[in-house]
Amino acid sequence: MIQQANVRISAVTAVLAVLLVGFSLLLSGCWDRRELQERNFVLAVGVDYAEPPADSAEQAERQTETFVQPKGRKVYLLSLQVLNLSASDNNAESGPGGAEKYFVIANSGQTLFEIVRDMAGQVSRTLWFEHIQTIVINEEVLKEDGLNPIVDFFSRDSEMRARIRVITTPGQARKVLEFKTPNGEPSGIFLNGLLRNHVKDAHLMGARTDMGFVLQFLANKMDFLLPRVVLSGDVLKVGGGIAIKQDKMVGITDEYTTKGIKLIRATEKSVLITVNCPDHPEMIFTFELFQHHTKLTPRIDGDKITFTLDIYMIGNIGELQRCPDPGHKASDPEFVKQLEVLFADEVKRNVLHSWQEMQKMEADVLAAGKTLKGYRPEVWEKVQDRWPEVFATIPLEPSVNVTIRGSGERI
Structure with missing residues (x-):
């Protein structure tokens, strides 16, 4: 009986020794550690x-x-x-x-x-x-x-x-x-x-x-x-x-084309839009964007494909270079409405320029093809094999709404 007990103790001791060695390996740190x-x-x-x-x-x-x-x-x-x-x-x-x-x-x-x-x-x-x-x-x-x-x-x-x-x-x-x-x-x-x-x-x-x-x-x-x-x-x-x-x-x-692409994709959190004063072209007005929402949508009319682009922007007047005209003040609601139209028109010009530049390269960096596939998969199946050539001929119809919420910290 004593001999059997000694054998059991020896077996338990061996198991504990193996476990101890195993746990020691786990606590030894990274095997490939280097300073x-x-x-x-x-x-x-x-x-x-x-x-x-x-x-x-x-x-x-x-x-x-x-x-x-x-x-x-x-x-x-x-x-x-x-x-x-x-x-x-x-x-x-x-x-x-x-x-x-x-x-x-x-x-x-x-x-x-x-x-x-x-x-x-x-x-x-x-x-x-x-x-x-x-x-x-x-x-x-x-x-x-x-x-x-x-x-x-x-x-x-x-x-x-x-x-x-x-x-x-x-x-x-x-x-x-x-x-x-x-x-x-x-x-x-x-x-x-x-x-x-x-x-x-x-x-x-x-x-x-x-x-x-x-x-x-x-x-x-x-x-x-x-x-x-x-x-x-x-x-x-x-x-x-x-x-x-x-x-x-x-x-x-270039920078202007890049700016238009980012306006279409809405990948920025803030951007500046500049326009010339309609009465004094040497003066520049600046709009600072805070919120930006865009939606690119295909429109199908028979065999004709058109993309519409809806852009909604909210921001502040960032800078008004002093004009001699006393009516050009940020406190004047009518002048602010005029500025909203000017900034919206500039955004339209910018995005149309960038769209056309990409069409010249036949490079769909705006993922218009992916958008068409998502909206109208049956149309995409007809044009996917020749999409670069088709993309180069598709017109873009932008609609831009700009809202000016503020005129800055001090005016």
Whole structure:
């Protein structure tokens, strides 16, 4: 009996030992944990064509930073903006006279994955992609090769996030990554924060330009817009956008066209509408939008398709440049009604201009086809195979109602 009891005690002890070891493993923390200082956080990515260098010095530098490629050819120049933790942690005077907060490395090849892996030969720590803020793509790449060869890598890698901003540039993307921003931030973080201002700046394309939306648009074969950054000397400016059709760039939208597109889509929270004084054209009146509702509706008459656009706006008088006319006062109800009509007419002109510009490109970035499919699926079935050509001929009939609720804090 004593021997059997000892056996049972031994068995219980063995089970407890196994459980104790098991619980210890659960309490040991992340198995792949690494200190922040052991990682290189990639903040931005730039994609250019790997064009041959012009001079021997640059040629030697490019040859050093790249690798012998057994298959394919050197198509893309991939640049990475990497956070310099040693500068931010150990050098309080980062910036002028101190260590930079980031550095940029580059490599060339055909597959982005192979290029990234070879970059391990240029850094002393593991590259970490979970904190990418921005992907900057040269527009020549989008015209010739399109988006699919670029975003494929970012859609498959588990470290990539759907909230990465995608932005284009007519110049070299690497130069944008190397740009010294006014506030000292790395340009990847700077651009990401800047695009958040799209809710108040009608010239910025910011809504639905994240990697997640881009992948959805490409998967559903939808046309869409991407924001555009231009770098000239010491000035970096984001404004306007480019139209993507069948994954390739088909045209540029300037700030006025971009504004009209946003007015149709109602993707902003505040926007300014300006008009000339009818009696004194050199003077400008400004309307500040607070509430905005739109509705795009197809109307079918036989074989003819027309879209109606109903826009309702509420806002304040933002600015009245002083006119010599004493009747032009915000306290005058008749003058306010006149302003409402002027602002409504300007919105009509703007949205019609943008609609027609998109028709010239045959790029349905306003998702009119999707709207038609939702309202009249039987009509959509007849035109879906030739929708770009059909869209280019469809008229838009806008109706705009503007209500001015206030005239500002002090008048």
